[in-house]
Amino acid sequence: MVEASPQRANMGYIGAIVAVATIGGFLFGYDSGAVNGTQPGLTAAFNLVPGSFSPSNGLGFTVASLLIGCFIGAFFAGRLADIFGRRNVMRLTALLFLIGAIVQGLSHDHLLFVLARILGGMAVGAASVLSPAYISEVAPASIRGRMTTVQQIMIITGLTAAFLVNYFLAATAGVSTASFWLGLEAWRWMYLMQAIPAAIFLVALYFIPESPRYLVSKGRDESATTVLTKLFGGDIASTKLEEIRATFSSDHRPRLSDVLAPEGSHGFMGVRPIVWVGIMLAVFQQLVGINVIFYYGATLWQLAGFTENDALLINIVSGAVSIAACFITIAVIDKIGRKPLLLIGSAGMAVTLFVMVYAFSHGSLDPEGNLVLSKDLGMIAVVAANLYVIFFNVSWGPVMWVMLGEMFPNQIRGSALAVAGFCQWFANFLISFSFPAMAAWSLTGSYVFYGVCAVISFFLVQKFVHETKGKELEEMQG
Numbered sequence: 001m002v003e004a005s006p007q008r009a010n011m012g013y014i015g016a017i018v019a020v021a022t023i024g025g026f027l028f029g030y031d032s033g034a035v036n037g038t039q040p041g042l043t044a045a046f047n048l049v050p051g052s053f054s055p056s057n058g059l060g061f062t063v064a065s066l067l068i069g070c071f072i073g074a075f076f077a078g079r080l081a082d083i084f085g086r087r088n089v090m091r092l093t094a095l096l097f098l099i100g101a102i103v104q105g106l107s108h109d110h111l112l113f114v115l116a117r118i119l120g121g122m123a124v125g126a127a128s129v130l131s132p133a134y135i136s137e138v139a140p141a142s143i144r145g146r147m148t149t150v151q152q153i154m155i156i157t158g159l160t161a162a163f164l165v166n167y168f169l170a171a172t173a174g175v176s177t178a179s180f181w182l183g184l185e186a187w188r189w190m191y192l193m194q195a196i197p198a199a200i201f202l203v204a205l206y207f208i209p210e211s212p213r214y215l216v217s218k219g220r221d222e223s224a225t226t227v228l229t230k231l232f233g234g235d236i237a238s239t240k241l242e243e244i245r246a247t248f249s250s251d252h253r254p255r256l257s258d259v260l261a262p263e264g265s266h267g268f269m270g271v272r273p274i275v276w277v278g279i280m281l282a283v284f285q286q287l288v289g290i291n292v293i294f295y296y297g298a299t300l301w302q303l304a305g306f307t308e309n310d311a312l313l314i315n316i317v318s319g320a321v322s323i324a325a326c327f328i329t330i331a332v333i334d335k336i337g338r339k340p341l342l343l344i345g346s347a348g349m350a351v352t353l354f355v356m357v358y359a360f361s362h363g364s365l366d367p368e369g370n371l372v373l374s375k376d377l378g379m380i381a382v383v384a385a386n387l388y389v390i391f392f393n394v395s396w397g398p399v400m401w402v403m404l405g406e407m408f409p410n411q412i413r414g415s416a417l418a419v420a421g422f423c424q425w426f427a428n429f430l431i432s433f434s435f436p437a438m439a440a441w442s443l444t445g446s447y448v449f450y451g452v453c454a455v456i457s458f459f460l461v462q463k464f465v466h467e468t469k470g471k472e473l474e475e476m477q478g
Helices: 011-021 023-037 039-046 059-084 086-106 110-138 141-173 186-192 195-207 212-217 221-232 234-246 273-287 290-303 308-336 338-361 375-394 396-406 410-441 443-464
Strands: none
Touching (some): 011 023, 011 221, 023 086, 023 141, 023 186, 023 195, 039 059, 086 186, 086 195, 110 396, 141 186, 212 234, 212 410, 221 234, 273 290, 273 410, 273 443, 308 338, 308 375, 308 396, 338 375, 338 396, 375 396
């Protein structure tokens, strides 16, 4: 097996490719965070009912409709990428980001707004699986983890950028519902500003190559050799081509049914074991409660004594801390490996979640039934929450996507990503929507559940996850 080492590789070219591919991650984060400052505007423009999940007039449904698109985009992106190519489907994703941003910003019809939000969600779901998969297929094995981790940094950067843009627009206009540029309310510009990076992404995708693994799967060996030569040099391109070709059956093209275990082989419920590992990683990344921490973070800061007006600025600071945590991952992921980082993250998240359980269990309720913590307990909860976010962004945040992008054999990568990506977004949906009801039942009990899931994830990783550090994609088994 010939390793395409960084010394042989054209690192400038690979770096440029990664920079383009991860704009999708930036848009993933931006689209997820842009709605944060637009809810008063949405409520006023479409006569929505806060707290309602009615499709016709519910603010909850309007905001969460993004997730409907995420299911669809994540599921179909991997399969479409096997048919039409990684680069072409990323172009479609960029176009969906662009259309979704413009229509959300200009729409005066609620149904049209929701449809545009679903389109944006399809782009988010597609970007979440395609960018790491594409990067894993063009980067040398010895630095593949670092290159793919850039995706997570760009997701958080996009989220933080959305907070910054929203803060600037609302502060400049006075309030988000005030009239601003061209007579449009400031909240509409919070969506329209996303069109700029979306347009850049769409144009830039015309300057990067198609994945050589996809080209080989379609029998386009000459084109694959050209790309491999640009990536790694002509001295190993032909050898690498043969190694890639050996992982594809000459009489079989990738299809969704490839996730099923071959006849006569072992597979739980008829599905390949490696696909179950991918599903486990995707689902437990959400079962540990990361989105709940993000959603409840502002309230925790208020419990610790900070004013409500500080919440958005603190979100920006938290975003910066999360980015810094990902840089730690970049520094160590190709040295100590993926599995140790997942184990460290599971242990760290379990400890910090149970510290939050301690703080919540010793709080009291005000006459309205809201949790009240003492200053000391509030600070304990806030510190634990932020340490939890750091542990997540050092480990499960980026490493899960790194693993999904590289752990599957070439023959099944697109199909396995479709299944794992769908499960990831469906788990996201379940956790996000179950939290209000769980918190109403017991906030302490909710965090006990997330903490227990973190503990379970430790043992699942220990037993079922195999290290992929330094392995070529052609060495992946399953």
